[in-house]
Amino acid sequence: MDxxxxxxxxxxxxGTGIAxxxxxxxxxxxxxxxxxxGAIVYTGGLGGVMEAAARGALEAGGLTVGILPGRKAxxxxxxxxIPVVTDMGHARNVILVRSVQGLIAVSGGYGTLSExxxxxxxxxxxxxxxTWPGIEGVVYEDSPEEAVSKLFLILEGEG
Numbered sequence: 001m002d003x004x005x006x007x008x009x010x011x012x013x014x015g016t017g018i019a020x021x022x023x024x025x026x027x028x029x030x031x032x033x034x035x036x037x038g039a040i041v042y043t044g045g046l047g048g049v050m051e052a053a054a055r056g057a058l059e060a061g062g063l064t065v066g067i068l069p070g071r072k073a074x075x076x077x078x079x080x081x082i083p084v085v086t087d088m089g090h091a092r093n094v095i096l097v098r099s100v101q102g103l104i105a106v107s108g109g110y111g112t113l114s115e116x117x118x119x120x121x122x123x124x125x126x127x128x129x130x131t132w133p134g135i136e137g138v139v140y141e142d143s144p145e146e147a148v149s150k151l152f153l154i155l156e157g158e159g
Contacts, residue, residue: 035062
């Protein structure tokens with residue numbers, strides 16, 4: 001892995017817990033691309049976008065962290081290598097957002113919207129990929145490649 005500026009970035013991938021095949025593929029590609037660039041991929045640890053991003057990252061040789069809402073590490077999807085058990089339900093979103101340097105939102109419902117809002121409130125960059133439209137502060141991109149590239153540019157102070 002080649003780490004830009006000798007940094008290992010912690011990137012959150014957030015999105016819907018129930019994903020159709022097109023959204024699953026987008027999240028998978030995001031996770032894979034992040035791992036290929038040396039990032040540690042954080043998700044909420046469950047299904048849908050969270051599973052797809054973790055799967056992509058793990059299959060690319062990356063490290064995956066799941067910030068779980070429940071009481072058991074076994075609740076994590078099979079692609080999570082470091083489960084963090086919170087027993088906090090949706091409040092775990094704060095831990096996820098606090099733990100990362102930037103986020104990519106893929107699709108998503110109200111849980112994703114809350115994570116986007118928390119990230120913006122904490123001055124963390126958010127790149128949106130087919131997610132909630134028109135949110136001031138979110139940078140929108142059209143492909144996984146563009147989303148990952150843009151987030152890295154922002155984190156490196158070039159975007």
